Amino acid sequence: MHGATTHCSQQKVRKMHCPKCNYEQADDNSECLSCGIVFAKWQKRQAQPPPMAKSASDDDEEPQPGLVGALLFHLPAEVNPVSWGLRALLLAVMVLWGMKFVFASIDSDAAMNSFWHLVNLPFHEAGHIFFRPFGRLITSAGGSLMQVLMPAICLVVFLIKTRDPFAGAFALWWMGQNFIDLAPYINDARSLSLPLLGGNVGKHSPYGFHDWEFILRETGLIRLDHAIARLSHGVGAMLMITAVVWGGVLLARQYRRMRQQYREDC
Numbered sequence: 001m002h003g004a005t006t007h008c009s010q011q012k013v014r015k016m017h018c019p020k021c022n023y024e025q026a027d028d029n030s031e032c033l034s035c036g037i038v039f040a041k042w043q044k045r046q047a048q049p050p051p052m053a054k055s056a057s058d059d060d061e062e063p064q065p066g067l068v069g070a071l072l073f074h075l076p077a078e079v080n081p082v083s084w085g086l087r088a089l090l091l092a093v094m095v096l097w098g099m100k101f102v103f104a105s106i107d108s109d110a111a112m113n114s115f116w117h118l119v120n121l122p123f124h125e126a127g128h129i130f131f132r133p134f135g136r137l138i139t140s141a142g143g144s145l146m147q148v149l150m151p152a153i154c155l156v157v158f159l160i161k162t163r164d165p166f167a168g169a170f171a172l173w174w175m176g177q178n179f180i181d182l183a184p185y186i187n188d189a190r191s192l193s194l195p196l197l198g199g200n201v202g203k204h205s206p207y208g209f210h211d212w213e214f215i216l217r218e219t220g221l222i223r224l225d226h227a228i229a230r231l232s233h234g235v236g237a238m239l240m241i242t243a244v245v246w247g248g249v250l251l252a253r254q255y256r257r258m259r260q261q262y263r264e265d266c
Helices: 002-009 039-047 067-072 081-103 115-130 136-161 165-187 211-218 222-265
Strands: 015-017 024-026
Touching (some): 067 136, 067 165, 081 165, 115 136, 115 165, 136 165, 165 211, 165 222, 211 222
Antiparallel strands (some): 015 024
């Protein structure tokens, strides 16, 4: 009897290592004496299956954009199919009308003879009044500046205030059209053959009446009138093409959102 007791007391206690911190301790502990984890909960967590991969049904979910992406590609919570269809029609008009402006030569005066020239003209004349306090040179340039600034202001308002990037794309298209609209006027700085407001022709008007003749002569750039006109036309074409691509991407994303809404409703 005495020998059996001695044998039991000499048996070694079974040891284990904590699976988290590797601390050695008795095998029958329920919690780690070092880091405090509960062994049963740890084992349960380790037994859980890994997160499932993204399923095919999640393909339409849009990635979370950054700040710039949120401004340029904001999507409403719900997309109205009628509104989407009207915007698709407007995009088609932007493409077709934009092609007419982009591919027309500067000498054709296609921009200045279009409906959009009548839209731009009031802003041009208002620019002369608005910039008058800044001197004669800025006053002459103010008409052209206002033509470009007006759609730029609309672009900022649509992106930040109304959160409507498609309207912003249209404002960018309008800005590009204004650059193209200005190209024939710049190109005419030496020939002075275009009819001006009031029916006058530049060559028969007093010095300073033709904005771009005055601007380029006063700055010594008159010999670059054709190059500056081509630059203005090129910038306008680039902006109009960018606006069309931007609007197309927006409509494609909105279409995916509509399709997702339809599946959820069903």
